[in-house]
Every structure is written in C-alpha cells, then in structure tokens.
Amino acid sequence: MDRDPSENAYRRLRAWYGFHPTDLLITMPTTTLDLTGDWTCHRADRPEDKFPARVPGTLHQALLEAGRIPHPFKARNELEVQWVHEHAWVFEREFTLNAEDFAGKSAELVCEGLDTFAQIVINGEPVGQTKNMFRSFRWDVAECLRTGTNRIRVAFDPVMPWIRRKEAERHLFTVNSIEHEPNGRPWVRKEQCNFGWDWGPVLVTCGIWKGIALRCGETCRIGNPLIRQRHRDGSVHLGIHVEISGYEQLPSARATAVLTLEGAEVSAMTLAPAENPGIFHGEVTIANPRLWWPNGMGGQPLYEMTVHVEADGSPLASRSTRIGLRKLRLVQEEDRWGRSFVFEVNGERFFAKGSNWIPGDALRMELADPEYRRLLGDACACHHNMIRIWGGGIYEADAFYDTCDELGLLVWQDFMFACSAYPADDPDFLEEVRAESVDQVCRLRNHPSLALFCGNNELEQMVTREGADWPDMPLPLYRKLFEEMLGDTVSFHAPETPYWPASPRAASGDPADVNRPDSGDAHLWSVWHGRAPFEWYRTSFHRFCSEFGFQSFPEPRTTADFAPGGQRYLNSPVMEHHQRSRNGNTLIMTYLLSWFPMPRDFRASLWMSQMVQAESIKYAVEHWRRNMPRCMGALYWQLNDCWPAASWASIDHTGRWKALHFYSRHFFAPVFVGGVEEPGRATVDLFLVADRKPPAELSLRWILTDSAEGRTLREETLEIAEADSGSTEIRTLELRREYDTFGPENLLLWLELADTDNHILSRNLVTFRKPKALALGVPVLRRDFSAAVDNAGTRIGTLTLQSDRPALYTFIEGLPDSIRPSDNFLHLRPGSPRRIELRSTTGSPVSFDPAEVRIRSLADLVERD
Numbered sequence: 001m002d003r004d005p006s007e008n009a010y011r012r013l014r015a016w017y018g019f020h021p022t023d024l025l026i027t028m029p030t031t032t033l034d035l036t037g038d039w040t041c042h043r044a045d046r047p048e049d050k051f052p053a054r055v056p057g058t059l060h061q062a063l064l065e066a067g068r069i070p071h072p073f074k075a076r077n078e079l080e081v082q083w084v085h086e087h088a089w090v091f092e093r094e095f096t097l098n099a100e101d102f103a104g105k106s107a108e109l110v111c112e113g114l115d116t117f118a119q120i121v122i123n124g125e126p127v128g129q130t131k132n133m134f135r136s137f138r139w140d141v142a143e144c145l146r147t148g149t150n151r152i153r154v155a156f157d158p159v160m161p162w163i164r165r166k167e168a169e170r171h172l173f174t175v176n177s178i179e180h181e182p183n184g185r186p187w188v189r190k191e192q193c194n195f196g197w198d199w200g201p202v203l204v205t206c207g208i209w210k211g212i213a214l215r216c217g218e219t220c221r222i223g224n225p226l227i228r229q230r231h232r233d234g235s236v237h238l239g240i241h242v243e244i245s246g247y248e249q250l251p252s253a254r255a256t257a258v259l260t261l262e263g264a265e266v267s268a269m270t271l272a273p274a275e276n277p278g279i280f281h282g283e284v285t286i287a288n289p290r291l292w293w294p295n296g297m298g299g300q301p302l303y304e305m306t307v308h309v310e311a312d313g314s315p316l317a318s319r320s321t322r323i324g325l326r327k328l329r330l331v332q333e334e335d336r337w338g339r340s341f342v343f344e345v346n347g348e349r350f351f352a353k354g355s356n357w358i359p360g361d362a363l364r365m366e367l368a369d370p371e372y373r374r375l376l377g378d379a380c381a382c383h384h385n386m387i388r389i390w391g392g393g394i395y396e397a398d399a400f401y402d403t404c405d406e407l408g409l410l411v412w413q414d415f416m417f418a419c420s421a422y423p424a425d426d427p428d429f430l431e432e433v434r435a436e437s438v439d440q441v442c443r444l445r446n447h448p449s450l451a452l453f454c455g456n457n458e459l460e461q462m463v464t465r466e467g468a469d470w471p472d473m474p475l476p477l478y479r480k481l482f483e484e485m486l487g488d489t490v491s492f493h494a495p496e497t498p499y500w501p502a503s504p505r506a507a508s509g510d511p512a513d514v515n516r517p518d519s520g521d522a523h524l525w526s527v528w529h530g531r532a533p534f535e536w537y538r539t540s541f542h543r544f545c546s547e548f549g550f551q552s553f554p555e556p557r558t559t560a561d562f563a564p565g566g567q568r569y570l571n572s573p574v575m576e577h578h579q580r581s582r583n584g585n586t587l588i589m590t591y592l593l594s595w596f597p598m599p600r601d602f603r604a605s606l607w608m609s610q611m612v613q614a615e616s617i618k619y620a621v622e623h624w625r626r627n628m629p630r631c632m633g634a635l636y637w638q639l640n641d642c643w644p645a646a647s648w649a650s651i652d653h654t655g656r657w658k659a660l661h662f663y664s665r666h667f668f669a670p671v672f673v674g675g676v677e678e679p680g681r682a683t684v685d686l687f688l689v690a691d692r693k694p695p696a697e698l699s700l701r702w703i704l705t706d707s708a709e710g711r712t713l714r715e716e717t718l719e720i721a722e723a724d725s726g727s728t729e730i731r732t733l734e735l736r737r738e739y740d741t742f743g744p745e746n747l748l749l750w751l752e753l754a755d756t757d758n759h760i761l762s763r764n765l766v767t768f769r770k771p772k773a774l775a776l777g778v779p780v781l782r783r784d785f786s787a788a789v790d791n792a793g794t795r796i797g798t799l800t801l802q803s804d805r806p807a808l809y810t811f812i813e814g815l816p817d818s819i820r821p822s823d824n825f826l827h828l829r830p831g832s833p834r835r836i837e838l839r840s841t842t843g844s845p846v847s848f849d850p851a852e853v854r855i856r857s858l859a860d861l862v863e864r865d
Contacts, residue, residue: 033214044088085204105217107142113210117157132189156206175419186420192392220246222319292324294385295408324448330498338518341544342632352633354386359393383668391457392418404449417456421472445494455482455501523547549637549648552613578645604861610659673753675766682739686730710830744768779807795845797838803828807857
C-alpha cells in the first residue's frame with residue numbers, strides 16, 4: 001500500500017500552505033465544558049435590550065423565538081426582516097470554572113462554526129476573530145480564564161456593508177433571481193444561498209451555528225486519521241495514518257489502533273512513527289471482510305477504528321472513526337459513445353439514482369438528527385443510492401454523513417462555490433479557502449458514503465458564457481483554484497476519493513465543452529429554463545445527468561400555512577413571493593396546460609402541478625435508464641426545500657411527499673418495465689430495465705383497454721427468461737388495428753411485470769396522447785380500510801382502492817402527516833384493485849378519521865358541465 005500521496009501533489013501543497021497540511025487536529029482534553037445551550041443576544045448598539053438565544057443556532061432563529069420578528073416564511077414577512085442583516089449583533093453567556101478544571105492546565109476554546117465575521121472575547125480579553133463560517137477554530141485561552149464566573153462574548157459584524165465596499169471596488173458576477181437579492185456574495189466565505197436563490201429567501205443571518213466548547217488539560221491529541229484500503233483476492237488491507245501531538249513528550253507513551261465490528265474486536269495493531277514527524281501508521285489485513293454497499297446493492301456494515309494513546313498504563317486520549325470496507329472508483333474510459341462517467345463499487349458498476357440536496361432550513365442552518373434521518377430515509381425508501389450536496393449551501397453536519405453511511409446513500413460533495421465568479425487572485429480569500437478545504441476534507445474523508453469531491457457548481461459554464469478572458473475570473477485563475485489547489489487538497493488528504501473540478505464539466509476540461517453529451521456530467525435545463533417540451537429528454541444521450549428538474553407547488557395544506565385566505569390564487573402577491581424562479585408560476589401552468597386539462601380551481605392547480613412535475617422527471621429518468629450503459633446517472637433537482645414555496649423539490653418543507661417522490665419509487669425501482677410509444681406508427685417498444693440481473697423467470701403482462709370504460713381490447717403475457725442487467729428491449733407491440741379503430745385518444749396500455757409468485761415488481765401506463773386529450777370517463781372510486789399487526793407488533797393499515805373505470809392519477813388526500821402510504825398518484829384499472837399499505841412515521845399505531853380522508857383522481861380536478 002502507498003503510504004504517501006504523489007510527490008507532485010505534495011510539492012504543490014507545500015507551495016500553497018507553507019506548512020504541513022495535517023496541522024488541523026481535534027483534541028482529546030481532560031475536561032470539556034460544553035458552551036452550547038442558553039445565551040443572550042442583543043444588537044450591538046442596544047446592549048440593554050437583551051433577549052434569549054439558543055446555541056447552536058442563528059440570529060434569525062433567536063429573533064423569531066423571542067417574538068422580535070414575524071415568521072419570515074409566512075406571507076411576505078421576509079421583506080419585513082431585511083433590516084436584520086444591516087446591524088452588528090452580540091451573543092453572550094457566563095460559565096463557571098472550578099480551580100481543578102483548569103489550574104495549571106492548558107485551555108483551548110474550540111468553535112466548530114461561527115457565521116461569519118466574529119470577534120471572540122473572554123473576560124474582556126480578545127481571543128480571536130473569524131471570517132469564514134465553513135472553518136473550525138481553536139484558540140489558547142488559558143490566560144483569559146479565572147476561577148468562578150467567566151463571561152464569553154461573540155460579536156458578529158454584518159457582512160452586507162463589507163461586501164458592498166468590495167463590490168464598489170470590483171464587481172464579481174453572480175446569478176441573481178429576485179429583485180431584493182444582493183450582489184457581492186462571492187466575496188465572503190458564507191452560505192451562498194443565505195443571499196437568496198431561485199428557490200429560497202434572502203435571510204443573511206449570523207450566529208454560533210455549530211458546537212462551541214472549552215477544553216482544558218490535554219496531554220496529547222489525536223488527529224482525524226486517514227484510513228486507506230486495498231482490496232485484493234477477497235481480503236482488505238487497511239493502512240492507518242494519524243497525527244498525534246504531545247506524544248513525543250511522553251517517553252512511555254504507546255499508540256494502538258483497534259478495529260471492531262458490532263462491538264467485537266476484529267484486529268489490533270501498534271502504531272509506529274512514520275517518516276513525517278508526528279505521524280504514526282499501522283497496517284492490518286482483514287481476511288473475511290464484510291463489504292459496504294450502496295442502497296439496494298447489499299448491506300452497510302460499519303467497522304469502527306479506535307486509536308488509543310496511553311502512558312504507564314493510563315489512557316491519555318482516544319478517537320474512534322467508523323468506516324465501511326468498499327472500493328469505489330469513478331470510471332472514465334473511452335467507449336463507443338465517447339468517454340464514460342460511471343461509478344463502480346467493489347468492482348460493480350451501477351446507475352447512480354438520486355437527487356440534489358440543498359440546506360434543509362433557511363433559518364436553522366443544520367437540521368436535527370431525526371430530521372436528517374427522515375429526509376435521507378425517505379430518499380432511500382424510493383431507491384435513491386446517491387445524493388449530491390450542492391455547492392451553494394453548507395458542508396452538512398456529521399449526522400448527515402453518518403446517516404448516509406448507515407443507509408447506503410452515496411454522497412457527491414461539492415465544495416461551497418456556486419454560480420458566481422470568485423476572487424481567486426485575492427491572497428486572503430485563497431488562504432480562507434485553503435484552510436476551509438483542509439478542514440472539510442479531513443473531516444469527511446473516512447465516510448464510506450463519500451463518493452466524490454467536486455470543486456464547484458456551474459462556474460465553468462459561466463466562463464464559457466463570458467469568455468476565457470473574462471476579467472471577473474480569468475481561466476488561469478479558475479484553474480489555479482479549482483484544478484490545482486482543491487485538487488491537490490483532495491489528492492493529499494483523501495487520496496482514494498475521486499475529485500471532479502466542476503459540475504457540469506466535460507472530460508476535456510475545456511469550458512467550451514460544458515454539457516457535451518459524450519463525456520463528463522451534465523446539467524440539463526432545456527426543459528424548464530429552455531421551455532423545451534418533455535419530448536426533448538428523449539434526444540438527450542448524456543453520460544451522467546447530475547442536475548435537471550421541474551417545479552411544482554406544495555400541496556394545499558402546506559400552501560395554506562403561508563398564504564392567508566385572501567391570497568390563495570396562483571398570481572396573488574403571496575404566491576408570487578413564494579416563487580423565486582423568474583416566470584416560474586407561468587411556466588408551471590404553461591407546461592401543465594400542455595399536458596393536462598384546465599384545473600377547476602386553486603386546489604386543483606396545486607395538485608395538478610405536482611402531477612406534471614412527476615411526469616416530467618419520469619419522462620427523463622426512464623429514458624436515461626433505458627439507455628444504460630450509455631447514461632449511468634440521474635440526480636434530479638431537488639430532494640428538499642428550505643422554506644415553503646413553489647420549487648423543484650420532491651419533498652416539501654414540511655416533509656410531505658409530492659407526487660414526484662412517490663413516482664421516484666417506481667422509476668428508480670431496481671427492476672422496472674416501460675414502453676416508448678410511436679403514435680404515427682401505432683407501436684410501443686417494451687423495455688425491461690434492471691440494476692442487477694433480475695430473477696431467472698419473469699412475466700410481462702400487457703393489457704390494452706379503452707380509456708372511457710376500461711374494456712379490454714387485447715392482452716398478452718410474455719414470458720421473460722434469463723434477462724440480463726441493464727436495459728433490454730422485450731418486444732415492439734404493433735397496435736395499428738386498435739389505433740385506427742378506436743383512435744389514439746381512446747387507448748390505454750397497462751404494463752405489469754411479475755415474478756413466478758405473481759408478485760408485481762413493476763407497473764406502468766403508456767398512452768398515445770397526453771392526459772388532456774384522452775377520452776376519460778368519470779370514475780366511481782371505492783375504498784376499503786383494514787388494520788393488522790406486522791411481525792414487529794406495529795399496527796399497520798391497508799387501504800384497498802378500486803374503480804369502475806380507468807382512474808388516472810388517483811391520490812389520497814387528508815391522511816395525517818404521521819401516516820405514509822406505500823403508493824400514491826397511481827393509475828387504477830377496473831377489475832384490478834390496488835392495496836396501499838399505511839404505516840406510521842412515528843411508530844404509533846395507524847389511526848385516522850375516515851371522514852377526513854378523500855380519494856380523488858384527475859377527473860375530480862377538472863371542471864365539467
């Protein structure tokens with residue numbers, strides 16, 4: 001196993017950093033005083049007007065909880081709180097120290113995240129200052145402390161006056177979406193979407209947004225280890241490299257590392273000094289490893305590597321790191337379509353299925369651990385195996401990555417740069433980026449879920465638009481930052497993690513080639529921003545689609561929470577305020593009316609917008625999965641929302657699934673059946689798509705019915721033996737006779753894929769006309785509810801849905817948020833009841849008032865004479 005990164009990368013790092021790059025350490029002190037919890041806050045010019053503030057937290061969160069501002073998410077209140085970011089704010093608290101806590105000991109203040117321009121004072125003594133919310137900081141504060149009561153003060157200067165001054169000196173291009181979105185965000189290392197985005201509000205906040213603690217009395221400290229893996233002949237060889245400081249002052253000290261799995265020891269090793277001072281290493285071979293796999297490909301066993309340091313039999317420090325044994329590569333090889341862009345894990349290449357992630361709340365920065373688990377679990381429940389953390393937000397909390405490790409959800413990790421020119425010629429800016437990147441790469445590198453570091457979001461296409469000599473960020477400076485500096489950081493600190501300088505990007509690295517179809521990854525916005533029809537997707541043969549999307553409104557309950565009664569119409573001031581994409585509501589309705597009938601009212605418009613969103617992404621993903629292995633990834637924009645609004649999310653801000661998220665359970669399924677219609681030829685090409693080799697024997701039943709009553713016109717069951725993984729064309733159906741006799745608007749083709757036990761693996765519906773042109777009748781829907789207890793003793797419910805004629809887009813409305821249906825927005829065929837499992841999201845028994853629950857279909861959303 002190689003013990004050191006490449007010499008070229010090391011030389012460039014030395015030139016960039018001027019010191020050994022592993023100086024970022026995490027201490028293991030004797031005493032830790034947690035300083036999170038209750039603080040006070042006040043405007044700097046009003047020290048007498050204090051109010052409570054919770055840490056970790058944000059200024060806006062504290063103001064809201066103290067009743068000082070209206071809720072920015074409701075109505076147009078966001079506009080009423082723009083004054084907040086023009087002022088300086090001070091957070092303060094007291095803490096008590098006993099003499100034994102720190103007498104004669106070292107003491108460090110450790111701040112995991114301060115947003116953004118902060119000055120820290122303890123007992124009147126300046127401690128340090130910050131200008132980057134993405135860094136962690138530590139300061140020696142032993143001289144500032146005293147026995148008894150101590151006071152810590154963190155003062156935050158506003159970023160807006162500072163960036164206005166920088167903008168006056170030199171404007172940096174940014175992509176802005178709304179009128180009150182300020183310029184200048186790229187000058188500061190702060191969450192870029194704090195300044196607004198085309199799906200989020202302008203809430204330029206500040207605060208102690210991560211942990212803060214006092215650590216006293218350390219004798220040595222253990223850095224974040226680098227754990228490398230070599231897989232060969234069914235075994236895994238592990239090498240651990242870790243920096244331990246203070247060790248050299250303790251001649252009797254001994255460092256060991258113990259590897260455990262589910263609490264049982266697997267191996268132990270003594271760590272020996274390496275060539276670089278302060279670095280220790282050890283090696284061990286795992287003979288019978290349990291491999292870690294992405295969601296849907298296998299299990300996620302997590303080993304724990306614990307480094308111990310002891311002296312004279314007494315423990316001094318320890319640090320534990322969870323790892324998964326897996327070998328992951330980004331494979332880019334020449335092939336008949338150009339150059340591949342495909343991820344491979346444990347020797348198996350796979351189609352990346354998933355979505356993009358934005359910050360989960362515009363007020364709170366990080367979410368609570370259960371909220372991460374719910375959202376990420378909802379993604380995995382719909383067969384996502386990858387999530388892309390977009391570069392305009394934040395590096396997420398440890399709980400995010402820990403949950404991804406446990407669920408098998410691979411993480412495409414952008415560095416925090418998006419849609420702007422950045423001052424890559426500013427030495428102070430580069431120093432902040434250097435420290436930030438080392439901090440974050442070292443923090444994240446051992447997570448088995450980490451699939452890729454990516455330099456930025458959409459900067460290369462801006463270079464293309466503005467030209468290679470673009471003065472805001474000339475191409476040589478762009479490459480110095482995103483190809484050399486960040487590339488070398490990853491190469492040195494996480495040498496087994498792939499690095500990709502930008503998204504989108506072509507394999508050539510030439511910005512003029514952005515979004516070319518034969519290599520690299522692509523952001524495809526011809527549908528939506530380009531106003532192309534959904535059919536455009538079937539002309540796209542890109543290798544990896546890392547961003548594409550379509551907007552919808554949240555459902556009526558979510559909308560009612562932010563839009564007062566008099567504002568519940570699509571072009572009301574409040575509804576337009578909660579739409580941040582230019583002409584977004586117009587685009588939603590334009591596409592909607594090209595696919596669906598005119599909605600009967602406001603509520604119907606909200607629901608139908610979700611249906612057209614779901615159809616758009618289904619149209620795209622099914623096409624790209626049919627074209628495996630030419631295309632090997634589809635990450636739609638986006639999974640989640642940061643506030644309640646019209647957006648591209650498949651899960652709204654309250655956690656309610658939109659139609660798209662239910663659809664993703666089907667178009668991302670491990671095995672699915674689909675059809676490609678050719679109206680002029682009156683044919684349908686039937687496809688079977690499988691992530692892995694499917695069961696040996698399958699049957700595909702197709703039923704052609706009329707659309708008004710659901711009468712069967714033709715049907716057939718096709719036996720499929722020994723289908724392979726990937727995409728397989730099963731048969732072309734010739735339907736000319738029925739097409740001419742009944743007309744394309746009167747035909748529905750139902751597809752059902754089943755195994756030998758007649759268990760339905762996949763369903764689909766193919767039409768020759770869009771829903772608005774189908775000759776649909778008005779169905780009578782019937783529901784039956786029953787309850788049972790599963791093997792775990794949990795009371796679950798079953799809702800059986802039936803219809804007397806075709807009922808398209810049948811959905812359940814009014815279930816409590818604590819109950820999740822296994823399917824929704826489905827198509828009912830007469831004589832074919834559908835059983836929907838209802839499970840509690842809280843662990844409590846399934847219970848609801850049947851009178852509050854309604855079953856509706858497309859027919860209920862249309863005005864009829």
